[in-house]
Amino acid sequence: MVVGELLAQAQAWLRAAGIDEARREAEILLAACLGWERSRVTAYPEHVLTERQQRCFECWVRRRIRREPIPYITRRAWFYGLELAVGRGVLIPRPETEVLVELFLEWAATQKFDAPILIDAGVGSGAIAIACLQHAPLWSGVGVDRSGRALQIARINRRRWGLEARLFLIRGEWLSALRPRVAHAVVSNPPYVLPDEWDTLPPEVARYEPKLALVVSSEDPLRPYRHIALGARQVLTPSGMLAFETSPRLAPLLAEQLPRWGFKNPQVRRDYSNRERVLYAYLE
Numbered sequence: 001m002v003v004g005e006l007l008a009q010a011q012a013w014l015r016a017a018g019i020d021e022a023r024r025e026a027e028i029l030l031a032a033c034l035g036w037e038r039s040r041v042t043a044y045p046e047h048v049l050t051e052r053q054q055r056c057f058e059c060w061v062r063r064r065i066r067r068e069p070i071p072y073i074t075r076r077a078w079f080y081g082l083e084l085a086v087g088r089g090v091l092i093p094r095p096e097t098e099v100l101v102e103l104f105l106e107w108a109a110t111q112k113f114d115a116p117i118l119i120d121a122g123v124g125s126g127a128i129a130i131a132c133l134q135h136a137p138l139w140s141g142v143g144v145d146r147s148g149r150a151l152q153i154a155r156i157n158r159r160r161w162g163l164e165a166r167l168f169l170i171r172g173e174w175l176s177a178l179r180p181r182v183a184h185a186v187v188s189n190p191p192y193v194l195p196d197e198w199d200t201l202p203p204e205v206a207r208y209e210p211k212l213a214l215v216v217s218s219e220d221p222l223r224p225y226r227h228i229a230l231g232a233r234q235v236l237t238p239s240g241m242l243a244f245e246t247s248p249r250l251a252p253l254l255a256e257q258l259p260r261w262g263f264k265n266p267q268v269r270r271d272y273s274n275r276e277r278v279l280y281a282y283l284e
Protein backbone atom coordinates (compact mmCIF):
# COMPACT_ATOMS: atom_id res chain seq x y z
CA MET A 1 0.00 0.00 0.00
CA VAL A 2 1.02 3.62 -0.43
CA VAL A 3 1.47 6.27 2.28
CA GLY A 4 -1.81 8.08 1.47
CA GLU A 5 -3.93 4.92 1.71
CA LEU A 6 -2.28 3.75 4.90
CA LEU A 7 -2.77 7.12 6.54
CA ALA A 8 -6.46 7.19 5.62
CA GLN A 9 -6.97 3.66 6.94
CA ALA A 10 -5.09 4.34 10.20
CA GLN A 11 -6.95 7.60 10.71
CA ALA A 12 -10.27 5.75 10.45
CA TRP A 13 -9.16 3.04 12.90
CA LEU A 14 -7.82 5.56 15.41
CA ARG A 15 -10.91 7.74 15.16
CA ALA A 16 -13.15 4.70 15.73
CA ALA A 17 -11.09 3.95 18.86
CA GLY A 18 -11.89 7.45 20.20
CA ILE A 19 -8.51 9.07 19.53
CA ASP A 20 -9.20 12.79 19.03
CA GLU A 21 -6.32 13.78 16.79
CA ALA A 22 -6.43 10.66 14.64
CA ARG A 23 -4.86 12.14 11.51
CA ARG A 24 -2.02 13.86 13.35
CA GLU A 25 -1.24 10.71 15.32
CA ALA A 26 -1.34 8.51 12.21
CA GLU A 27 1.17 10.84 10.57
CA ILE A 28 3.46 10.84 13.62
CA LEU A 29 3.43 7.04 13.81
CA LEU A 30 4.03 6.55 10.10
CA ALA A 31 6.82 9.13 10.02
CA ALA A 32 8.55 7.46 13.00
CA CYS A 33 8.12 4.04 11.40
CA LEU A 34 9.80 5.22 8.21
CA GLY A 35 12.42 7.35 9.99
CA TRP A 36 11.10 10.44 8.19
CA GLU A 37 10.15 13.97 9.25
CA ARG A 38 6.37 14.21 9.66
CA SER A 39 6.04 16.78 6.82
CA ARG A 40 7.48 14.20 4.40
CA VAL A 41 4.59 11.75 4.86
CA THR A 42 2.11 14.40 3.76
CA ALA A 43 4.34 15.40 0.84
CA TYR A 44 4.71 11.86 -0.58
CA PRO A 45 1.26 10.19 -0.49
CA GLU A 46 2.21 7.92 -3.43
CA HIS A 47 5.32 6.46 -1.75
CA VAL A 48 5.08 2.66 -1.58
CA LEU A 49 5.93 0.99 1.74
CA THR A 50 7.78 -2.29 1.95
CA GLU A 51 5.87 -5.17 3.52
CA ARG A 52 8.00 -4.89 6.64
CA GLN A 53 7.35 -1.15 7.02
CA GLN A 54 3.64 -1.72 6.56
CA ARG A 55 3.62 -4.45 9.23
CA CYS A 56 5.49 -2.17 11.65
CA PHE A 57 3.04 0.66 11.06
CA GLU A 58 -0.04 -1.53 11.52
CA CYS A 59 1.42 -2.98 14.72
CA TRP A 60 2.08 0.53 16.06
CA VAL A 61 -1.45 1.67 15.17
CA ARG A 62 -2.88 -1.35 17.02
CA ARG A 63 -0.80 -0.45 20.09
CA ARG A 64 -2.08 3.12 19.92
CA ILE A 65 -5.67 1.84 19.67
CA ARG A 66 -5.03 0.10 23.01
CA ARG A 67 -4.09 3.59 24.26
CA GLU A 68 -0.37 3.04 24.61
CA PRO A 69 1.25 6.53 24.63
CA ILE A 70 2.98 7.44 21.38
CA PRO A 71 6.39 8.02 23.07
CA TYR A 72 6.41 4.42 24.34
CA ILE A 73 5.58 3.16 20.85
CA THR A 74 8.17 5.25 19.02
CA ARG A 75 10.58 5.17 22.00
CA ARG A 76 11.21 8.89 21.84
CA ALA A 77 9.86 12.07 23.39
CA TRP A 78 10.56 15.76 23.10
CA PHE A 79 11.42 17.90 26.10
CA TYR A 80 12.68 21.50 26.08
CA GLY A 81 13.53 21.12 22.39
CA LEU A 82 15.59 17.97 22.98
CA GLU A 83 14.77 14.54 21.62
CA LEU A 84 15.02 11.94 24.37
CA ALA A 85 14.79 8.18 24.51
CA VAL A 86 11.94 6.83 26.66
CA GLY A 87 10.49 3.40 27.29
CA ARG A 88 8.12 1.46 29.50
CA GLY A 89 9.03 1.80 33.18
CA VAL A 90 10.18 5.42 32.89
CA LEU A 91 7.99 8.51 33.05
CA ILE A 92 7.39 10.33 29.77
CA PRO A 93 8.64 13.90 30.32
CA ARG A 94 5.82 16.43 30.42
CA PRO A 95 5.67 19.94 28.91
CA GLU A 96 4.70 21.47 32.27
CA THR A 97 8.03 20.27 33.70
CA GLU A 98 9.75 22.72 31.35
CA VAL A 99 8.71 25.45 33.81
CA LEU A 100 11.15 23.97 36.32
CA VAL A 101 13.96 24.05 33.74
CA GLU A 102 13.17 27.67 32.83
CA LEU A 103 13.20 28.70 36.47
CA PHE A 104 16.56 26.99 37.09
CA LEU A 105 18.14 28.56 33.99
CA GLU A 106 16.95 32.07 34.85
CA TRP A 107 18.33 31.75 38.37
CA ALA A 108 21.58 30.06 37.30
CA ALA A 109 22.29 32.93 34.87
CA THR A 110 22.38 35.37 37.81
CA GLN A 111 24.76 33.29 39.99
CA LYS A 112 28.56 33.37 40.17
CA PHE A 113 29.44 30.00 41.67
CA ASP A 114 32.74 28.28 41.10
CA ALA A 115 32.16 24.87 39.40
CA PRO A 116 28.45 24.75 40.31
CA ILE A 117 26.58 21.48 40.80
CA LEU A 118 22.92 20.71 40.22
CA ILE A 119 21.16 17.69 41.69
CA ASP A 120 18.09 16.20 40.01
CA ALA A 121 16.30 14.03 42.60
CA GLY A 122 14.23 11.39 40.78
CA VAL A 123 16.00 11.89 37.46
CA GLY A 124 13.81 9.48 35.42
CA SER A 125 14.72 9.76 31.72
CA GLY A 126 17.17 12.54 32.60
CA ALA A 127 14.91 15.17 31.03
CA ILE A 128 15.32 17.94 33.62
CA ALA A 129 19.03 17.47 34.30
CA ILE A 130 19.93 17.16 30.61
CA ALA A 131 17.90 20.23 29.58
CA CYS A 132 19.43 22.27 32.42
CA LEU A 133 23.02 21.22 31.66
CA GLN A 134 22.60 21.72 27.91
CA HIS A 135 21.73 25.37 28.55
CA ALA A 136 24.00 26.02 31.55
CA PRO A 137 27.39 24.88 30.23
CA LEU A 138 29.35 25.79 33.40
CA TRP A 139 27.23 23.48 35.55
CA SER A 140 27.70 19.78 36.29
CA GLY A 141 24.95 17.55 37.58
CA VAL A 142 24.07 14.51 39.63
CA GLY A 143 20.91 12.57 38.80
CA VAL A 144 19.55 10.18 41.42
CA ASP A 145 16.83 7.59 40.99
CA ARG A 146 15.90 4.39 42.77
CA SER A 147 14.69 2.80 39.52
CA GLY A 148 17.34 0.86 37.59
CA ARG A 149 15.19 1.07 34.46
CA ALA A 150 15.00 4.87 34.69
CA LEU A 151 18.78 5.10 35.07
CA GLN A 152 19.27 2.84 32.04
CA ILE A 153 17.25 5.28 29.92
CA ALA A 154 18.93 8.31 31.52
CA ARG A 155 22.33 6.86 30.54
CA ILE A 156 21.19 6.55 26.91
CA ASN A 157 20.07 10.18 26.95
CA ARG A 158 23.25 11.35 28.66
CA ARG A 159 25.29 9.76 25.86
CA ARG A 160 22.95 11.11 23.18
CA TRP A 161 23.54 14.65 24.42
CA GLY A 162 27.27 14.24 25.05
CA LEU A 163 27.04 14.82 28.80
CA GLU A 164 29.00 11.77 30.06
CA ALA A 165 31.62 14.03 31.68
CA ARG A 166 29.14 16.44 33.28
CA LEU A 167 26.20 14.35 34.49
CA PHE A 168 26.73 11.62 37.09
CA LEU A 169 23.93 9.13 37.56
CA ILE A 170 23.51 7.21 40.77
CA ARG A 171 21.02 4.74 42.12
CA GLY A 172 19.70 5.66 45.55
CA GLU A 173 16.96 6.92 47.81
CA TRP A 174 16.59 10.63 47.11
CA LEU A 175 19.65 12.51 48.44
CA SER A 176 20.78 10.00 51.07
CA ALA A 177 24.00 9.00 49.23
CA LEU A 178 25.31 12.55 48.77
CA ARG A 179 27.92 14.35 50.86
CA PRO A 180 27.08 17.57 52.75
CA ARG A 181 27.48 20.98 51.09
CA VAL A 182 28.31 19.73 47.60
CA ALA A 183 25.47 21.22 45.56
CA HIS A 184 24.29 24.67 44.54
CA ALA A 185 20.80 23.69 43.38
CA VAL A 186 18.43 20.77 43.92
CA VAL A 187 15.58 20.31 41.46
CA SER A 188 12.97 17.59 41.54
CA ASN A 189 9.75 16.42 39.97
CA PRO A 190 8.83 13.79 42.58
CA PRO A 191 5.66 11.67 42.60
CA TYR A 192 2.67 13.85 43.54
CA VAL A 193 -0.52 12.25 42.18
CA LEU A 194 -2.98 11.44 44.98
CA PRO A 195 -4.64 8.00 44.94
CA ASP A 196 -8.09 9.54 44.36
CA GLU A 197 -6.73 11.24 41.22
CA TRP A 198 -5.31 8.03 39.73
CA ASP A 199 -8.64 6.72 38.39
CA THR A 200 -9.39 10.04 36.74
CA LEU A 201 -6.19 9.94 34.69
CA PRO A 202 -6.37 9.12 30.97
CA PRO A 203 -5.83 5.42 30.11
CA GLU A 204 -2.51 6.35 28.49
CA VAL A 205 -1.19 7.23 31.96
CA ALA A 206 -3.09 4.83 34.23
CA ARG A 207 -2.49 1.74 32.06
CA TYR A 208 1.04 2.34 30.89
CA GLU A 209 3.07 4.76 33.02
CA PRO A 210 4.92 3.58 36.16
CA LYS A 211 2.59 4.13 39.11
CA LEU A 212 5.50 4.27 41.56
CA ALA A 213 6.91 7.27 39.69
CA LEU A 214 3.64 9.16 40.04
CA VAL A 215 1.55 8.29 43.09
CA VAL A 216 1.94 9.32 46.73
CA SER A 217 0.01 8.06 49.74
CA SER A 218 -3.05 10.02 50.82
CA GLU A 219 -1.93 9.80 54.50
CA ASP A 220 1.39 11.56 53.85
CA PRO A 221 1.37 13.13 50.36
CA LEU A 222 4.31 15.42 51.09
CA ARG A 223 6.59 12.53 52.09
CA PRO A 224 8.83 12.67 48.96
CA TYR A 225 9.06 16.47 49.28
CA ARG A 226 10.00 16.24 52.95
CA HIS A 227 12.71 13.64 52.31
CA ILE A 228 14.18 15.67 49.46
CA ALA A 229 13.97 19.02 51.30
CA LEU A 230 15.61 17.65 54.45
CA GLY A 231 18.30 16.04 52.28
CA ALA A 232 18.73 19.30 50.36
CA ARG A 233 19.26 21.16 53.62
CA GLN A 234 22.36 19.00 54.10
CA VAL A 235 23.74 18.87 50.57
CA LEU A 236 23.20 22.51 49.49
CA THR A 237 25.80 25.24 50.00
CA PRO A 238 24.54 28.50 51.61
CA SER A 239 22.00 30.39 49.44
CA GLY A 240 21.49 27.27 47.32
CA MET A 241 18.12 26.85 45.60
CA LEU A 242 15.58 24.07 46.00
CA ALA A 243 12.91 23.87 43.29
CA PHE A 244 10.07 21.37 43.07
CA GLU A 245 7.42 20.56 40.53
CA THR A 246 4.09 19.94 42.22
CA SER A 247 0.33 20.00 41.65
CA PRO A 248 -2.02 22.93 42.28
CA ARG A 249 -3.56 20.79 45.02
CA LEU A 250 -0.32 20.22 46.92
CA ALA A 251 1.29 23.61 46.21
CA PRO A 252 -0.26 25.49 49.19
CA LEU A 253 0.61 22.65 51.61
CA LEU A 254 4.17 22.54 50.31
CA ALA A 255 4.55 26.34 50.57
CA GLU A 256 3.51 26.12 54.21
CA GLN A 257 5.98 23.33 55.03
CA LEU A 258 9.11 24.55 53.21
CA PRO A 259 10.08 27.10 55.93
CA ARG A 260 9.70 24.37 58.58
CA TRP A 261 12.19 22.29 56.59
CA GLY A 262 14.70 25.18 56.54
CA PHE A 263 13.86 27.00 53.27
CA LYS A 264 12.88 30.64 53.42
CA ASN A 265 10.43 32.66 51.37
CA PRO A 266 8.89 29.96 49.10
CA GLN A 267 7.63 31.27 45.79
CA VAL A 268 5.35 29.84 43.15
CA ARG A 269 5.73 29.68 39.39
CA ARG A 270 2.68 28.88 37.27
CA ASP A 271 2.60 26.62 34.19
CA TYR A 272 1.34 27.54 30.70
CA SER A 273 -2.23 26.75 31.83
CA ASN A 274 -1.82 29.20 34.72
CA ARG A 275 -1.78 26.45 37.37
CA GLU A 276 0.55 26.58 40.35
CA ARG A 277 3.25 24.17 39.20
CA VAL A 278 6.68 24.95 40.63
CA LEU A 279 7.66 25.95 44.16
CA TYR A 280 11.13 27.21 44.93
CA ALA A 281 12.95 28.53 47.95
CA TYR A 282 16.46 29.18 49.25
CA LEU A 283 18.45 27.70 52.07
CA GLU A 284 18.18 29.98 55.16
Ligand SMILES: C[S@@+](CC[C@H](N)C(=O)[O-])C[C@H]1O[C@@H](n2cnc3c(N)ncnc32)[C@H](O)[C@@H]1O
Binds near residue numbers: 093094150213
Ligand atom coordinates in the same frame (compact mmCIF):
# COMPACT_ATOMS: atom_id res chain seq x y z
C1 LIG B 1 7.50 11.96 38.45
S1 LIG B 1 8.93 10.99 38.02
C2 LIG B 1 9.97 12.28 37.34
C3 LIG B 1 10.97 11.79 36.33
C4 LIG B 1 11.75 12.90 35.60
N1 LIG B 1 12.49 13.73 36.54
C5 LIG B 1 10.80 13.77 34.80
O1 LIG B 1 10.49 14.90 35.23
O2 LIG B 1 10.35 13.33 33.74
C6 LIG B 1 9.61 10.68 39.62
C7 LIG B 1 10.92 9.89 39.61
O3 LIG B 1 11.33 9.72 40.98
C8 LIG B 1 11.82 8.41 41.16
N2 LIG B 1 11.67 8.06 42.58
C9 LIG B 1 10.54 7.76 43.25
N3 LIG B 1 10.80 7.51 44.54
C10 LIG B 1 12.14 7.66 44.70
C11 LIG B 1 13.03 7.54 45.81
N4 LIG B 1 12.58 7.21 47.01
N5 LIG B 1 14.35 7.78 45.62
C12 LIG B 1 14.83 8.11 44.38
N6 LIG B 1 14.03 8.23 43.29
C13 LIG B 1 12.71 8.01 43.45
C14 LIG B 1 10.97 7.54 40.23
O4 LIG B 1 11.62 6.33 39.90
C15 LIG B 1 10.79 8.49 39.02
O5 LIG B 1 11.80 8.29 38.05
